[in-house]
Amino acid sequence: xxxxxxxxxxxxxxxxxxxxxxxxxxxxxxxxxxxxxxxxxxxxxxxxxxxxxxxxxxxxxxxxxxxxxxxxxxxxxxxxxxxxxxxxxxxxxxxxxxxx
Amino acid sequence: xxxxxxxxxxxxxxxxxxxxxxxxxxxxxxxxxxxxxxxxxxxxxxxxxxxxxxxxxxxxxxxxxxxxxxxxxxxxxxxxxxxxxxxxxxxxxxxxxxxxxxxxxxxxxxxxxxxxxxxxxxxxxxxxxxxxxxxxxxxxxxxxxxxxxxxxxxxxxxxxxxxxxxxxxxxxxxxxxxxxxxxxxxxxxxxxxxxxxxxxxxxxxxxxxxxxxxxxxxxxxxxxxxxxxxxxxxxxxxxxxxxxxxxxxxxxxxxxxxxxxxxxxxxxxxxxxxxxxxxxxxxxxxxxxxxxxxxxxxxxxxxxxxxxxxxxxxxxxxxxxxxxxxxxxxxxxxxxxxxxxxxxxxxxxxxxxxxxxxxxxxxxxxxxxxxxxxx
Numbered sequence: 001x002x003x004x005x006x007x008x009x010x011x012x013x014x015x016x017x018x019x020x021x022x023x024x025x026x027x028x029x030x031x032x033x034x035x036x037x038x039x040x041x042x043x044x045x046x047x048x049x050x051x052x053x054x055x056x057x058x059x060x061x062x063x064x065x066x067x068x069x070x071x072x073x074x075x076x077x078x079x080x081x082x083x084x085x086x087x088x089x090x091x092x093x094x095x096x097x098x099x100x
Numbered sequence: 101x102x103x104x105x106x107x108x109x110x111x112x113x114x115x116x117x118x119x120x121x122x123x124x125x126x127x128x129x130x131x132x133x134x135x136x137x138x139x140x141x142x143x144x145x146x147x148x149x150x151x152x153x154x155x156x157x158x159x160x161x162x163x164x165x166x167x168x169x170x171x172x173x174x175x176x177x178x179x180x181x182x183x184x185x186x187x188x189x190x191x192x193x194x195x196x197x198x199x200x201x202x203x204x205x206x207x208x209x210x211x212x213x214x215x216x217x218x219x220x221x222x223x224x225x226x227x228x229x230x231x232x233x234x235x236x237x238x239x240x241x242x243x244x245x246x247x248x249x250x251x252x253x254x255x256x257x258x259x260x261x262x263x264x265x266x267x268x269x270x271x272x273x274x275x276x277x278x279x280x281x282x283x284x285x286x287x288x289x290x291x292x293x294x295x296x297x298x299x300x301x302x303x304x305x306x307x308x309x310x311x312x313x314x315x316x317x318x319x320x321x322x323x324x325x326x327x328x329x330x331x332x333x334x335x336x337x338x339x340x341x342x343x344x345x346x347x348x349x350x351x352x353x354x355x356x357x358x359x360x361x362x363x364x365x366x367x368x369x370x371x372x373x374x375x376x377x378x379x380x381x382x383x384x385x386x387x388x389x390x391x392x393x394x395x396x397x398x399x400x401x402x403x404x405x406x407x408x409x410x411x412x413x414x415x416x417x418x419x420x421x422x423x424x425x426x427x428x429x430x431x432x433x434x435x436x437x438x439x440x441x442x443x444x445x446x447x448x449x450x451x452x453x454x455x456x457x458x459x460x461x462x463x464x465x466x467x468x469x470x471x472x473x474x475x
Contacts, residue, residue: 018204022176025116029204033228
């Protein structure tokens with residue numbers, strides 16, 4: 001699925017997945033068909049991914065999320081923006097997030 | 101992209117399992133939606149008539165089931181088996197199924213497939229189950245309906261199975277090997293393996309009724325294979341034989357026997373999963389329904405059952421010398437169906453000795469060439 005991630009857009013978790021915290025780890029369980037190759041697959045996010053995911057509230061655009069993370073982690077905003085675009089592109093491709 | 105942010109894993113490779121096991125977290129549970137069934141199999145340990153009003157009145161409501169599922173999810177549960185009785189006999193099955201899926205659970209359904217409708221297919225296509233596990237009672241109409249004791253059930257089974265297969269829904273088939281279908285158990289295996297190449301299992305060991313109904317227990321005993329029949333069957337099935345031999349090599353060792361211990365439970369019961377009965381009674385495993393080993397989730401919490409009740413049950417002990425000198429120290433216990441739960445169903449005692457199980461275990465040991473000392 002081709003999609004250019006825009007930092008000015010708002011993204012939110014898809015209703016076709018359920019995200020859960022299990023023992024401190026974020027896992028994404030496919031709910032609807034078409035996500036994953038089999039029904040036996042689940043997904044986890046790394047630490048960076050988790051920090052971004054937790055801010056996908058359906059109201060804040062990616063640029064604002066990047067600013068917030070840059071402040072919190074004292075990191076260059078440009079680098080954070082690249083991370084965010086990478087994650088959202090990956091999740092969008094997997095149908096785990098939607099553009100609002 | 102600077103890195104991979106998501107890791108995709110098949111559930112058996114999930115790295116969290118080890119941590120969950122260390123913490124004795126809950127990772128799965130089984131919910132028996134009902135004890136009622138539209139079939140009337142003689143060998144079944146739970147089935148009650150489809151129209152049994154008292155049984156229906158005792159069943160958990162959808163909100164009660166969802167409340168238990170919420171608690172299970174909070175404990176970490178990742179997958180759930182829906183079973184019965186026949187779970188599809190409940191008209192609110194779709195609501196339960198989807199409700200469990202929406203909690204982030206991977207859901208399996210165990211069914212006889214005779215009540216599958218196109219609405220179920222639409223539901224499973226949109227929201228796929230982990231798998232649908234179906235019991236095959238016979239490969240022919242005559243045998244199937246001899247077992248199910250319901251005319252028309254074979255055609256209903258085939259229709260349901262074909263609806264699932266045509267829709268591409270993952271189906272797994274299994275069988276119980278009993279007297280009524282023993283003559284065509286190979287045909288059942290061929291039939292099943294034709295549809296599910298990666299998975300087929302049969303079970304030749306029947307356990308008794310959870311409601312202790314003496315007349316129904318007698319029917320189960322009549323359906324049980326003799327130890328010799330069980331061994332012959334297992335020896336003729338390569339996969340089964342290999343599994344037993346592997347178990348024999350790795351488990352039948354003198355050190356395995358806890359000779360100095362009077363704990364009843366040495367199995368994995370209560371470690372990682374649990375069962376909820378149709379009436380909301382929490383059990384540590386499918387077979388364990390002794391009154392001292394069940395917990396009412398309608399008046400208590402799953403957290404309490406998990407954290408406090410399970411350890412109490414697992415700490416139960418016995419001073420029954422007959423048991424301590426036989427089953428407790430038996431070097432072929434791993435070839436035996438004996439466990440406290442089954443002992444209770446058979447004898448009314450968690451430490452009772454079950455002659456039939458003993459004969460099956462010894463026949464298996466002989467067939468596998470095990471010659472160690474056996475009580």
